[in-house]
Amino acid sequence: MTDYEIVIGLEVHLQLKTKSKVFCGCSTAFGAPPNTHVCPVCLGFPGSLPVLNRDALKLGAKTAIALNCRVEEEIKFDRKNYFYPDLPKAYQISQFSQPLSRHGYLQILFDGKEKRIGITRVHLEEDTGKLFHTQDASLIDFNRSGTPLLEIVSEPDMSSPEEAYLYLTALKSILEYIDVSDCNMEEGSLRCDANVSVRKKGVKELGVKTEIKNMNSFKAVKAALEYEAERQIETIGSGGKITQETRLFDSARGVTEPMRSKEESHDYRYFPEPDLTPFDFAKNILEDVKNEMPELPGPKRKRFMSNYGLSDYDAAVLVSDKAMADYFEKCASLYRNSKIIANWIMGDISAYMKEHGLTIDRLNLKSEYLTGMLDMIDKGVISGKIAKSLLIDSIQTGKDPILLVKEKGLEQITDAGQIDQAVDQVIKENQKIVGDFISGKQNAVMALVGKVMTKTKGKANPRKVIEMLKKRLKGEA
Amino acid sequence: MELNKLTAHELRGLLDKGDISSIDISNSILGAVEKKDKALNAIVHFDREKVIERSKASKGLPIFIKDNICVKDEMTTCCSKILNGFKPPYDATVIKKLLKEDFILMGKTNMDEFAFGSSTESSCYGPTKNPWDMERIPGGSSGGSAACVAADEAIFALGSDTGGSIRQPAALCGVVGLKPTYGRVSRYGLIAFASSLDQIGTLTKDVEDAALLLKVISGHDSMDSTSAPVSVPDHSLKIKDDIKGLKIGIPQEYFGQGLDSDVKNCVLKAIEKIGQLGAKCEKVNLPHTEYAVAVYYIIATAEASSNLARFDGVQYGLRAKDAKAIIDMYKKTRAQGFGDEAKRRIILGTFALSSGYYDAYYLRALKVRTLIKKDFDDAFRKFDAIVTPTSPTPAFKIGERTQDPLTMYLSDIFTISANLAGIPGVSVPCGFTKENLPVGLQILGRPFDEETILKIAYNYEQATEWHKKRPDL
């Protein structure tokens, strides 16, 4: 296995978030009854003609800029000709000779090191309809036909399934930042095909590649690539040859298998789409879009490090999700210790979100609630331990932690009399531990602290408890 | 009075005065169709009851439509078996415009299958006959539209012109055929043959009707990206002005080998007449003319191969019954649904675009198209219009060229360049051969200057009697 090198390139298809389709006015909304978001244009009826949706170009331009691509001066559309029942005109309007943009790149963090993955091209095209298979027939719904699709093609720059996974995560993060797509793999608004080949280390020429389709999550992409790379290495290792083919990933069995229906040689006969005119892309779209570009994850990570003194790792985690980064910044404007905010977001809050399958924008926790709670810890009103359960309580009830503390009487007991009473009782009830302490076991004091905390329902200020215990135990001795 | 023999502008006058009503015109047309069309076969989809119903509710004029223009819920088949039974769920933009002006849709006219041809012989409904000689073809592909107008089965009709499909049948049937500038009339709803060349136009009994109908169907359409954002002038107002001082080019390349001597004589006399009317006729060169047919048959078939790929039996039209796998269904459906000429052109176009041949054929053709267009750009710097024969020969015999595609393709030799350059052209009757077959004069103009060519056509027409001649049926 280690004698071989894996070469991976990814093709991502992204449904753009326009209201209407790319060449007609039908809605792009997901989940409508079959063949109700269709018209002569997206059904490819004879005589119908396409007219380009300007917003699809805008979202394409945003993506190109975010992926550091060269945005082209003039763009054109071409027809890609092939027969398939989900393709109503038997050609797809796509871009071949003059796409939106080319020559970009994307940074990933692998093993703490930055790696640049090249983007070959980004182009705009139309989506196909959707096929359903019954026992003895295939059925077609054309609602999806004509939804704007962006194809993002990477260079074969990834050398492991893990890198491919990181590329997809980084790409999705950027796409969410610029708000061009829902990026939902399950609903199909983000789809990924992978090209993979292997070669012996030191060999310059690329090996024969296979194209893998039908992966419905990033994890599936990784799993499919792991399987496929291993299959190729084993095949070559045992003297076999790799066939250039399209293979489908079966996620249930975790294997890739050759696809049967597209045995055709790919002669797509691209030619300029005569029904659409050329477009001065940079001149007409770029100005609009430049003002709408948000700060992207890369620059934001650097800024988080310098402005808030966060570590590279913390900054990377926070900026990976735009909503999370925004949440962090809101909190940071209300509370001075950014590192503590980061710890809470990446720790307890992330754990809660993971457990409940939530994202931060759907989490019921106002930024001022979190920072208000942190203030209470600093002022000694509540203990860190109480804070952990208080946070969950606040999320679940949507109530201000300050209010909750008052309602439930969770303030720390700082009154010496009350703590004294508890300490008294604990010493009386735990003479064995007291004996251990006296006989020199310094750690035994912590056991007693725990007992006092239990007795005070966690509300006693732990520092005070230790102080008083030590004083009393010295007296015992 | 036989209303079916009148022109639209004459009938408009009578309607406006209240002397007649629309149903009178329709009845007259219905009578003519029922009497003559069994032999002529110009009309393929026609519903008597519907026509009467529509005519009663209208104050407008009746019009026939070529069978490749979509009319909502009406048979629109491009005279191909593969579109058997197809009723579009929408109206073409030109149909919407006609309906808005209260025109009465009479029915659909015969054509070469998918407009592939110059003789109307490749229709799945059988050939249309030439009303001047029933053994001859009417020209094509808009042969049905030209023949029904010539035979007074219609007042006027819409056609489409990709390489001469309006002008050539107009010439061969002795009527006026106008192909507007590319982009002048919306293509939305015209079932595409070659998208960069197709244009809807008119077949009428005289030039005034052509101007009148052009005004109705022209104009920018937001549904067609290639529709030109230009305003629609009312040509009928200006075409009656004289043509004194206009400069007219006579391209030498159009008068060489292959031009029938009777046709040549008629055209030369017509040019003389135009000179007498005050225009200055001079020689001009369009040096790349000889390449036009070759360029056309690569570009047009390449685009057609893609445009016709959608006829695959999935959503509409014919589906072969005995196929198990989808690929067999495609292949059998298209084998059964397309006629020979459609198959030839689809295969030729597919070949011209296929891997390894694209540069040698398709790309080269697009480049030579640049030269052909430049010939016209240069000529129109000096001339206001160019005058040529419309067709090198008069109507030929049915069956004469069906087995010889190349000779058939060369029938379009004088009309193709206008489509490649996107410029407007009109064919007007300019005489008869010794065998009493009509001859057409083609007038080509600058882009969006239909006015000048219609003005020349009108002045010439009014100075002659050719347009008043009708065949004896």
Next chain:
Amino acid sequence: MAITKDTVKYAANLARIELSEKELEHFTGQLDRVLEYVHKLEGLNVEKLAPTSHVMDIKNVYRDDIVKESLPASEAIKNAPAKEGDLFKVQKIIEA
């Protein structure tokens, strides 16, 4: 020969048209003549010429992103040779 039977067969397959042996023979001959004629274009030097795909200089045509009314499903599928419910129906496609 400008075109061979194999090339015609290849193009016909790409175009999804079944040809009988007789048709193949026939079309190859006819297309060969047409392509021989087309070869006259080879006499021109086209190296420095820009291709003309659009004859009119129209550019930057677009529409705004506004949703328009769609067809009802019943209209969309009314011409279908085969359907099931509101879906178009074809031979079963087996992918894997």
